[in-house]
Amino acid sequence: MRLISNQKFLAIYSGVLTIAFAATILTGFGENERKASFDQIDVQRINIVGPDGKNQLVISNRQEIPEAIIDGKTFPSHGRHDGAGMIFYNNEGDEDGGMGFSGRKSANGYEASGDFMFDQYKQDQTIGIEYDDSNGKRRAGFHVWDRPDMDLALMVEHFNSVKNMPAGPQKDAAMKQLQDQAKNGEFGATRFFAGKTPDKDAAVVLCDAKGHPRLRLSVSASGQAKIDFLDETGKVTYSLPQTSR
Amino acid sequence: MEKELWLWKTYAMVTTLLLVVLVASAFALETQRTKFSEIDVQRINIVEPDGTLRMVISDKSKFPGIIVKGKELPHPDRSTAGMLFFNDEGTENGGLIFGGMKDRNGTVSSYGHLSFDGYEQDQVFTIDAEENGNSKRSGLSVVDDPDWPITDLLTIPHSEWQNFMKTHAPPRQRIYLGRTADDSASLTLKDKDGHSCIIIKVNTDGSPVIQFLDAAGKVISQLPRLNQ
Numbered sequence: 001m002r003l004i005s006n007q008k009f010l011a012i013y014s015g016v017l018t019i020a021f022a023a024t025i026l027t028g029f030g031e032n033e034r035k036a037s038f039d040q041i042d043v044q045r046i047n048i049v050g051p052d053g054k055n056q057l058v059i060s061n062r063q064e065i066p067e068a069i070i071d072g073k074t075f076p077s078h079g080r081h082d083g084a085g086m087i088f089y090n091n092e093g094d095e096d097g098g099m100g101f102s103g104r105k106s107a108n109g110y111e112a113s114g115d116f117m118f119d120q121y122k123q124d125q126t127i128g129i130e131y132d133d134s135n136g137k138r139r140a141g142f143h144v145w146d147r148p149d150m151d152l153a154l155m156v157e158h159f160n161s162v163k164n165m166p167a168g169p170q171k172d173a174a175m176k177q178l179q180d181q182a183k184n185g186e187f188g189a190t191r192f193f194a195g196k197t198p199d200k201d202a203a204v205v206l207c208d209a210k211g212h213p214r215l216r217l218s219v220s221a222s223g224q225a226k227i228d229f230l231d232e233t234g235k236v237t238y239s240l241p242q243t244s245r
Numbered sequence: 246m247e248k249e250l251w252l253w254k255t256y257a258m259v260t261t262l263l264l265v266v267l268v269a270s271a272f273a274l275e276t277q278r279t280k281f282s283e284i285d286v287q288r289i290n291i292v293e294p295d296g297t298l299r300m301v302i303s304d305k306s307k308f309p310g311i312i313v314k315g316k317e318l319p320h321p322d323r324s325t326a327g328m329l330f331f332n333d334e335g336t337e338n339g340g341l342i343f344g345g346m347k348d349r350n351g352t353v354s355s356y357g358h359l360s361f362d363g364y365e366q367d368q369v370f371t372i373d374a375e376e377n378g379n380s381k382r383s384g385l386s387v388v389d390d391p392d393w394p395i396t397d398l399l400t401i402p403h404s405e406w407q408n409f410m411k412t413h414a415p416p417r418q419r420i421y422l423g424r425t426a427d428d429s430a431s432l433t434l435k436d437k438d439g440h441s442c443i444i445i446k447v448n449t450d451g452s453p454v455i456q457f458l459d460a461a462g463k464v465i466s467q468l469p470r471l472n473q
Contacts (some may be wrong), residue, residue, distance in 0.1 A: 021260050042278055044283060047286070050305060064283070088343040121376050127374045145383075146424065191423075192384075206430045209428065215453035
């Protein structure tokens with residue numbers, strides 16, 4: 001009798017436990033799928049993903065920050081892991097902007113930066129707020145850049161193919177062509193800057209499509225205010241206030 | 246019989262232990278600072294201890310409408326990923342959104358937008374990069390917002406918005422600096438009615454100019470002077 005009841009009890013107990021166990025596991029997974037609450041989380045990287053699992057926004061420390069990606073191709077770039085930040089992605093999974101910040105002692109002093117940028121479609125940054133500091137040589141301001149309509153992935157491929165050409169007159173000619181194209185603003189050009197320059201001027205600079213400054217409003221560190229109109233060679237053609245001749 | 250009992254006992258003991266471990270670790274999750282090396286998530290809500298929403302980071306599919314004092318209202322045309330900021334009262338007061346794609350005809354649209362809003366009003370400061378087909382615009386704007394609460398607009402049907410705006414002052418851009426769709430770079434200062442008063446500009450052809458305008462849009466003075 002005792003044996004039977006003992007066994008019955010155990011059977012019921014085991015049955016109940018099994019159900020409780022299953023319910024705990026199931027609701028546990030259910031919560032993971034839906035919603036979870038934390039007071040505080042420490043994390044190296046957060047990927048905000050769509051229902052398809054693709055990144056739409058990544059927040060990361062400097063080690064885990066993803067490389068730039070366009071058309072599914074990644075571009076390891078210089079200084080990418082200097083700072084932590086956020087990277088934005090467009091509907092097609094291409095990087096289309098970001099925010100980064102860094103500061104560190106270097107061999108000759110220190111380097112620091114902070115930037116917030118939006119990119120042109122499948123291209124580099126077209127607008128941004130930027131602070132850049134190398135041992136006190138600092139620039140801080142608002143920028144607008146022109147970018148070519150060419151896909152950045154193709155542009156980088158082209159640069160690399162020229163860089164990897166065997167040394168010789170053919171490579172020299174191709175390099176010279178790239179340099180000329182860059183000088184003409186074909187790979188991108190600054191169009192607008194408002195901020196503080198490394199020369200300690202507070203300035204608004206407007207540039208033509210090739211990136212040449214053409215109109216410059218500035219106040220120097222010593223307080224001298226002026227407006228310069230320039231031609232495309234950089235020569236001042238008109239200036240205010242007008243100096244007595 | 247003895248063997249069966251032993252089996253039952255062992256099973257009961259193991260399940261009890263597992264349940265205790267699970268419950269204990271669940272409680273540990275709630276009270277501790279939780280560590281992850283990497284998280285994949287569609288939406289994160291940053292909340293105050295009382296639940297007041299202060300920031301949402303989200304993909305496109307879970308992106309909120311317009312939240313005013315914790316109440317969500319539909320947004321007329323926002324379909325994007327990004328971040329939204331909320332003030333102390335749980336009302337949207339800024340955000341950061343971005344996206345872009347090529348449609349079936351090959352037309353590109355792309356945007357990045359960071360803005361901060363007035364109290365229960367629309368954006369007063371924005372940074373925008375915008376591309377629609379061949380038209381590109383990148384700039385910073387400062388905007389004067391009207392005094393009426395934006396909830397007056399948000400709580401009526403979208404189809405009545407146009408009528409509503411006939412009797413209510415619209416937001417007015419006061420400062421714009423950046424690249425305009427006509428491929429010029431400019432800094433424009435405007436009066437409180439939105440008329441451009443000073444335009445500092447490098448034209449599409451590269452020529453620099455500073456213009457002073459009256460309220461009708463007529464250039465009243467220009468530098469360098471035309472014969473200079």
